[in-house]
Amino acid sequence: MMKSTDTDFDVVIVGGGMVGASLACALGDTPLKVAVIEATPYTADTQPSFDTRTVALAYGSRQIFDSLELWDPITALGVTPIKRIHVSDRGHAGTSHLDCQREDVEALGYVVETRVLGQVLHSAVQDLANVTLLCPAQVTGVDMQANRASINIQEGTNSRTLTGRLLVAADGGNSLIRNLLGIRTFRMDYDQSAVIANVVIDRPHRNIAYERFTAEGPMALLPSRGTDGADNTYALVWTVRRAGREGVLKLDDETFLHQLQQRFGDRAGRFVRVSQRFVYPLGWMQSREHVRARLAVIGNAAHTLHPVAGQGFNLGLRDVAVLAQVVLDGVRNGRDPGSLSLLRDYARWRQRDHIQTALFTDGIVRTFSTRFAPVALARNIGLTLVDILPPLKHSLARHAMGVGGKLPRLARGLRL
16 A cells, blocks of 8 residues: 555645745745646746736735745845825725834835746746646646545646645636535625726825725725836726726726726826726635645635735735645654645634635725715724724734734744
């Protein structure tokens, strides 16, 4: 009979995007044998880790990348610190402001192009002696057994089977692994879409991020670098009703900027130029199971959120930090990395963060999308209270920075 150690790999990660590659880096330079299976070539235009979108990294995520010795390569390719966050509700007086100086940190977060993260992570994974990158390779089947996971893959015209003690599903919101194993999900459609673009304003952004709530949905402006390195560019996330998304996409640039100015106001300045626009449907998805024997589901395969609070990738990166710590500590203590008892330790640790972040994000979407007058009054009182009560503001800032609750070593700036 095959022992649990008689496998090709200790950990097989399906999905080599930003979350899967981050986990490979966290497990790099350890005694563990790790495989990463990624279907899309990293040089392909359709590779999500190399597209033109940006991601807002929380301060805690910066700590994780710093602990993995990846922050310096990321900053070398360009990041934009978020020094202040301005939150407002269109048509109402309530506002709130967060400031990095009051939290005694360099920045509340950082805006980075996914292209930059993908480039740094891909390069780092290729340099790890204990990590085997299989790309492009497509998973065609999975067989979960008591002492191992067997993964069938197709590489061009060749097919083969890999075995591992732990299988990690990090293959995104439409996770093939989750579907093959019949793991059910909870889903909620917000009937909204996010219009994504870069916009240029007539003044420097001064590292201020804006969250503006409107009746149609939230709008966010994240300070970023222009193509020439200028500091007058914002990454725009404009939430619209699903039925109106095509209309927004069809607007000529001048009309688009005019409507954006009307809805957002003049706080950030005058919008003078817009890039190509993209649109993505918005919803909330939660996996009903995050672990089974020999299996962990992480990142967008486990949870996808509305981008209103900018927590999606940050939540997945915290999955990475905790799973890597639990697995490595377990192996050092002689435990099987794929055992259900060990993986339940991971699931219990992550449960509170998953629930709180998902409910917080959903609550913001619902509270700020209604026109019901009593709710509008209550939310504006809430924004004002957050702004004038330091303990509330500090609590909100720590949540936004991803440094609340029990933190894994990587999020505290420590090595594994």
